[in-house]
Amino acid sequence: MHISLHGLVRGQDIELGRDADTGGQIQYVVELTRALAKLDRVARVDLLTRRIEDPRVADDYRREEEPLDEAGRARIVRIPFGPRRYLRKERLWLYLDCFVDLALQYIRRVGRVPDVIHAHYADAGRAGARLAALLGVPLIFTGHSLGREKRRLLLGRGQDEALIESRYQLSRRIEAEEHALDMASLVVASTRQEVDSQYALYDNHEHRRVAVIPPGVDISRFHPAVKNERVGNCVHGIERFLRHPRRPWILALARADERKNLATLVKAYGAHPDLRERANLVLVAGVREHVAELEKGASRVWRELLELIDDYDLYGHIAYPKQHSADDVPCIYRGATASGGLFVNPAWTEPFGLTLIEAAASGLPVIATDDGGPQEILRHCRNGMLIDPHDADGLGQALSDALADRRRWRLWSQRGSHGVRQHYTWLGHAEHYLRELGRISRRRQRSKASKSRLPTVDRMLICDIDNTLIGDRGALAKLVKVIEAAGHSLAFGIATGRRLDSAVRILKEWGAPVPDLLITAVGSEVHYGANPQADHEWSQHIDFRWDREAIFETLRELPGLRLQPASEQRRHKVSYYADPTRMPGVPAIRRALRRRGVHVNVIYSHQAYIDILPIRASKGLAVRFVADRWGLSMDHVLVAGDSGNDEEMLIGHSLGVVVGNHSPELEHLKGRKRVYFARDAHAAGVLEGIEHYRFLGKILQPRYD
Structure with missing residues (x-):
């Protein structure tokens, strides 16, 4: 699964x-998706992006799916x-x-968890890291372009740091890149310079994880x-600008972006x-109708270019067509080659430079910036x-020298x-890519890492730990066999008052199955997988109106309550020991908190413990959130x-x-159809419940009278 969002x-x-x-x-992502789908070892490649419904853009971008090959193995999913x-x-x-939530729904509809997720750029890196953690893949x-490098270049050009942050929000982007690098099993870069000079600026950079x-x-x-x-109509659309169209073309093909440095090229030529007497300058810099309608950056670039064209009086010497299609691009390169011209990339910085290899493949020699990708391509x-x-001046002289030596x-x-x-x-790229994925797969096999079953299961068993799942080793062993025999149709989870590390430890000691889902700290925390990954959306969801300090202040003077040790306190849980003979009762505790404007859930259990949770948190709410x-x-x-x-x-x-050994607190639930x-x-009671509901076959759904 590739993710490219913008x-x-x-x-x-x-x-x-x-x-x-x-x-x-x-x-890049479209071509890589197609190339991978051509390899026999690849069953399916999905490219996830954003669905757009906007009259300003083509209707193509509102299609939910778009096939990329005739075999149906590659597709764009919006x-x-x-x-x-x-x-x-x-x-x-x-x-x-x-996007993460909707992507999970899409994966569930597919009925198969992707074997690998490849995120492109910082925005997809943030979302992809979250998805990969949830799915265990x-x-x-x-990165394609990296925030730390962009900040370095902008500061080097004298721009104000506060203005840079306001305009580009680079702190957020860099943090997303750091998080993606922290999660990544592999970083794919285009050049060694990109690795040594750009990724090396990051705290989570490791050479051994880069290909x-x-x-x-x-x-x-x-x-x-x-x-x-015949090179086609695209060439005629360029030649109409030129007084001497048969002269060699100096071709630049790039977005109207300040980083592409097209103004320096115009100055060098002018x-x-x-x-000017030996060659024509051809600028293919995106598409436009009116300069004023372009986004601000592109509009600034074009205004500067048009002023330079006017200042140097380049009319008849320069072509700058307003429109071209993707199908025109190969013929533009061939037209430049047929003219005996050159391709120029004068960008301030160039991580790779796909246009350079397109030009080279077309037989068009290149003059390029001494940075990054061009260094390795040449x-x-x-x-x-x-x-x-x-x-x-140096660029102008280089162009003149290159055109003068025809041999x-x-x-x-x-060459x-x-x-x-x-x-x-x-094809070579895709083959190399798969070899790197093979190394990741072998490492995962050695570490016994596994994908989440949650997107593909159709039922879920969730057990409390103490006095429910554990307490009878023989019964637990039978339950483990039943869960294992159910295979990928059944997810297993726990919901406990224990904190995460304590829950993982006790499950291991008792030989319980590794949970797909862990609801811990009385429902205030949700994690997934064998190497538990937190569900941050749950944490954000329950943070609503949560005020820990007000809880401590309100309950400090109440009798019969004593704070549990710091190890039992969590970000979204405040826990007390309760003396039922002295404490004022749960309704009175709730009233005291409400009078202070504190909105919480108060949970009393085993006639010995009081847990204060956010109003949106409990085991039951967590179970429903996960489902x-x-x-x-x-x-x-x-x-x-x-x-x-x-x-x-x-x-x-x-x-x-x-279960049969339940606390008296649950007696009032007797008689409910679905309890x-x-x-x-203990676990024998869980097995009895599974049998009662025929839970592993066609489930018996109790009916209300």
Whole structure:
């Protein structure tokens, strides 16, 4: 499962350069998805992105699914999170948790947990890390561009740090990148420079978890012109700008983004009279109708470019078409090659540079920034030269020299197309990618890591631990065999007053099954999996009106209550020992708290303990939250308990089992249709309840009279 959330994602005619969010990352994830689906070892590849319903963009982006291959093994899946309209990436962060919830629903509909999740860019990194934790699957992360590097470059250009933070919210982005790197089993980078100079800036960077896999290019689309090939209407749309259209093209193809440094290229060309007489400049910088209608960054770039064109009086020497399609791009490269021209990438920084290998595959020599990806591409292909993007004079001279030596131009052209076929095909990329996944799989097998069953099960058994699950080793061993025999149709969980570490330890001591779900601290915490991962949405959900200090102040003077040790206090739980002969009673405790404006749940259990929880927290509420999160109906959830803190999860539409050794606090539940009082104690009582409800077959649903 690939996740790429921002920009405009579709399989055909990708609108590269339409805005700052629809760039090379979109091309990369679509092509990688297609390439992986062609390999026999891959059964299915889903690319999850955002569903958009907006009259300003094409209807393609509102389709729920879009196939990417004829075999049906690759598809784009659009998840409708956040507002329906198109949003720039900085405004998507508020809705990433919604994406996670809806992605879980989609996985449940598929009926299969993905074997790996690959998140692209910081926003998907945050969401992908959450999904991977919930599902117990490995995470792959590709940053594409990184927040720490962007901050470094902006500060280096003299921009104010507070203004940078206000505009780009880089602190949030960097924290998301750190978290994704912390969770990632593998980081896929395009170049070694990206690893050494950019990922190395992060606290969670580890070289051993990074694989350098250069992106590929579709050589069926990008190739030198064959003999007598006509390069198409796209070239005529460029030639109409030019007084001498047969002169070599100096081609730049990039988004209208300040980082692409197109203004320096115009200055280099305009200030070099010999270059103006020898060649034409062609700027393919996205699509536009009116400059004023572009987003602010692109509008600033175009206004500067148009002023420079006017200042240098470049009319007739420069082409800057307003429109082009993805299908036009290969023919634009071939047109530049046929003219005997050059491709130029003068970006301030370039993590990879997909356009460089597209140009090289088309036989077009390149002049590129001496940074990141271009350094490695030219080392492999030997088809051009590197320049300092800050030096306009040096760039102009490099272009003039490259055009003057026709013998070297032909050598660069041949080397470029050969080098791409040797180093930069999508098939080679996908094969390398799968080898890295194989290493992850082998490590997981050695560590006995397993995926969550929660997205695929159709029923769930949840037991309290003390005096319910444990207490009779022989009965527990029989229950373990029953759970194991049920296989992937049944999820097993625990709901306990114990804290997480105590619950995990006691389950291990008694040989209980490893839970798929752990509800601990009387329902105030929810975790999943063998290496428990917290459900942060539950924590956020129950934080509503929670005021710990007011609880301590209110109950400090009440008789019969004594705080339990600090080890038993949790972020969302305050626990007391209770003396029933002296304490004022649960209703009186509730009234005292309400009079102070404290909104909580008060849970009395075993006639010895009082737990104060947020108003939204309890075992019962946690069970229902989990069932809803994973798409399970409550009548397919069997809960078993023995004391007062189990009451809320025993009542309602779930199937309740009260074990034979229960506390008197539950006696008043007798007679309820969906609460079964077992004769047997401990795990034997749970087994009796499973049999009563026929829970592992066609479930018996009690009917009300």
